[in-house]
Amino acid sequence: MLCRHADGTVYDPGLGRPVAHGELIQDLRAGRRFSAHDHNTGSDCTHRLLAGVLITALGLATATRRPGQHHSSATGCCSICQDTCRSGP
Structure with a gap:
Protein backbone atom coordinates (compact mmCIF):
# COMPACT_ATOMS: atom_id res chain seq x y z
CA MET A 1 0.00 0.00 0.00
CA LEU A 2 1.32 3.41 -0.98
CA CYS A 3 1.38 6.42 1.31
CA ARG A 4 0.44 9.86 -0.06
CA HIS A 5 1.78 12.87 1.81
CA ALA A 6 0.12 16.30 2.06
CA ASP A 7 2.58 17.76 -0.45
CA GLY A 8 1.53 15.16 -3.03
CA THR A 9 4.59 12.95 -2.79
CA VAL A 10 3.96 9.23 -2.83
CA TYR A 11 6.02 6.82 -0.74
CA ASP A 12 6.17 3.04 -0.98
CA PRO A 13 6.98 1.66 2.48
CA GLY A 14 7.62 -1.79 0.97
CA LEU A 15 10.37 -0.43 -1.28
CA GLY A 16 11.47 2.16 1.27
CA ARG A 17 11.48 5.03 -1.24
CA PRO A 18 9.36 7.68 -2.96
CA VAL A 19 7.48 6.68 -6.11
CA ALA A 20 7.06 9.04 -9.07
CA HIS A 21 3.83 9.33 -11.03
CA GLY A 22 5.75 8.05 -14.05
CA GLU A 23 6.41 4.77 -12.25
CA LEU A 24 2.74 4.43 -11.36
CA ILE A 25 1.79 5.12 -14.98
CA GLN A 26 4.08 2.27 -16.08
CA ASP A 27 2.56 -0.01 -13.43
CA LEU A 28 -0.96 0.78 -14.63
CA ARG A 29 0.00 0.15 -18.26
CA ALA A 30 1.41 -3.22 -17.19
CA GLY A 31 -1.91 -4.08 -15.54
CA ARG A 32 -0.69 -3.76 -11.97
CA ARG A 33 -2.95 -2.23 -9.33
CA PHE A 34 -2.17 -0.10 -6.33
CA SER A 35 -3.88 1.29 -3.29
CA ALA A 36 -2.95 4.33 -1.25
CA HIS A 37 -3.73 5.94 2.06
CA ASP A 38 -3.33 9.51 3.27
CA HIS A 39 -0.28 9.84 5.49
CA ASN A 40 -1.96 12.30 7.89
CA THR A 41 -5.43 10.79 8.24
CA GLY A 42 -4.91 7.16 7.27
CA SER A 43 -7.97 7.36 5.02
CA ASP A 44 -8.03 5.69 1.63
CA CYS A 45 -6.95 8.07 -1.14
CA THR A 46 -6.48 5.57 -3.97
CA HIS A 47 -8.96 7.33 -6.28
CA ARG A 48 -7.42 10.74 -5.61
CA LEU A 49 -3.93 9.42 -6.38
CA LEU A 50 -5.19 7.61 -9.47
CA ALA A 51 -6.77 10.86 -10.72
CA GLY A 52 -3.45 12.67 -10.26
CA VAL A 53 -1.57 9.93 -12.09
CA LEU A 54 -4.05 10.01 -14.99
CA ILE A 55 -3.78 13.81 -15.20
CA THR A 56 0.00 13.44 -15.42
CA ALA A 57 -0.29 10.68 -18.03
CA LEU A 58 -2.62 12.78 -20.18
CA GLY A 59 -0.42 15.86 -19.90
CA LEU A 60 -3.14 17.93 -18.26
CA ALA A 61 -1.12 19.01 -15.24
CA THR A 62 -0.74 22.59 -16.53
CA ALA A 63 -4.51 22.89 -16.88
CA THR A 64 -4.95 22.36 -13.14
Whole structure:
Protein backbone atom coordinates (compact mmCIF):
# COMPACT_ATOMS: atom_id res chain seq x y z
CA MET A 1 0.00 0.00 0.00
CA LEU A 2 1.32 3.41 -0.98
CA CYS A 3 1.38 6.42 1.31
CA ARG A 4 0.44 9.86 -0.06
CA HIS A 5 1.78 12.87 1.81
CA ALA A 6 0.12 16.30 2.06
CA ASP A 7 2.58 17.76 -0.45
CA GLY A 8 1.53 15.16 -3.03
CA THR A 9 4.59 12.95 -2.79
CA VAL A 10 3.96 9.23 -2.83
CA TYR A 11 6.02 6.82 -0.74
CA ASP A 12 6.17 3.04 -0.98
CA PRO A 13 6.98 1.66 2.48
CA GLY A 14 7.62 -1.79 0.97
CA LEU A 15 10.37 -0.43 -1.28
CA GLY A 16 11.47 2.16 1.27
CA ARG A 17 11.48 5.03 -1.24
CA PRO A 18 9.36 7.68 -2.96
CA VAL A 19 7.48 6.68 -6.11
CA ALA A 20 7.06 9.04 -9.07
CA HIS A 21 3.83 9.33 -11.03
CA GLY A 22 5.75 8.05 -14.05
CA GLU A 23 6.41 4.77 -12.25
CA LEU A 24 2.74 4.43 -11.36
CA ILE A 25 1.79 5.12 -14.98
CA GLN A 26 4.08 2.27 -16.08
CA ASP A 27 2.56 -0.01 -13.43
CA LEU A 28 -0.96 0.78 -14.63
CA ARG A 29 0.00 0.15 -18.26
CA ALA A 30 1.41 -3.22 -17.19
CA GLY A 31 -1.91 -4.08 -15.54
CA ARG A 32 -0.69 -3.76 -11.97
CA ARG A 33 -2.95 -2.23 -9.33
CA PHE A 34 -2.17 -0.10 -6.33
CA SER A 35 -3.88 1.29 -3.29
CA ALA A 36 -2.95 4.33 -1.25
CA HIS A 37 -3.73 5.94 2.06
CA ASP A 38 -3.33 9.51 3.27
CA HIS A 39 -0.28 9.84 5.49
CA ASN A 40 -1.96 12.30 7.89
CA THR A 41 -5.43 10.79 8.24
CA GLY A 42 -4.91 7.16 7.27
CA SER A 43 -7.97 7.36 5.02
CA ASP A 44 -8.03 5.69 1.63
CA CYS A 45 -6.95 8.07 -1.14
CA THR A 46 -6.48 5.57 -3.97
CA HIS A 47 -8.96 7.33 -6.28
CA ARG A 48 -7.42 10.74 -5.61
CA LEU A 49 -3.93 9.42 -6.38
CA LEU A 50 -5.19 7.61 -9.47
CA ALA A 51 -6.77 10.86 -10.72
CA GLY A 52 -3.45 12.67 -10.26
CA VAL A 53 -1.57 9.93 -12.09
CA LEU A 54 -4.05 10.01 -14.99
CA ILE A 55 -3.78 13.81 -15.20
CA THR A 56 0.00 13.44 -15.42
CA ALA A 57 -0.29 10.68 -18.03
CA LEU A 58 -2.62 12.78 -20.18
CA GLY A 59 -0.42 15.86 -19.90
CA LEU A 60 -3.14 17.93 -18.26
CA ALA A 61 -1.12 19.01 -15.24
CA THR A 62 -0.74 22.59 -16.53
CA ALA A 63 -4.51 22.89 -16.88
CA THR A 64 -4.95 22.36 -13.14
CA ARG A 65 -2.92 25.38 -12.02
CA ARG A 66 -4.54 27.91 -9.75
CA PRO A 67 -5.22 31.46 -10.96
CA GLY A 68 -2.02 33.48 -10.88
CA GLN A 69 0.16 30.39 -10.56
CA HIS A 70 2.59 30.68 -13.47
CA HIS A 71 5.24 28.39 -14.83
CA SER A 72 8.11 29.21 -17.09
CA SER A 73 7.90 29.29 -20.85
CA ALA A 74 9.39 31.52 -23.51
CA THR A 75 6.32 33.79 -23.54
CA GLY A 76 5.52 33.65 -19.83
CA CYS A 77 2.48 31.40 -19.77
CA CYS A 78 1.41 28.55 -22.01
CA SER A 79 -1.75 28.69 -24.12
CA ILE A 80 -3.48 26.11 -21.92
CA CYS A 81 -3.49 28.28 -18.82
CA GLN A 82 -3.39 31.86 -20.21
CA ASP A 83 -7.05 32.51 -19.47
CA THR A 84 -6.70 31.12 -15.97
CA CYS A 85 -3.57 33.14 -15.32
CA ARG A 86 -5.22 36.36 -16.55
CA SER A 87 -8.05 35.88 -14.06
CA GLY A 88 -5.62 35.53 -11.16
CA PRO A 89 -5.37 37.74 -8.07
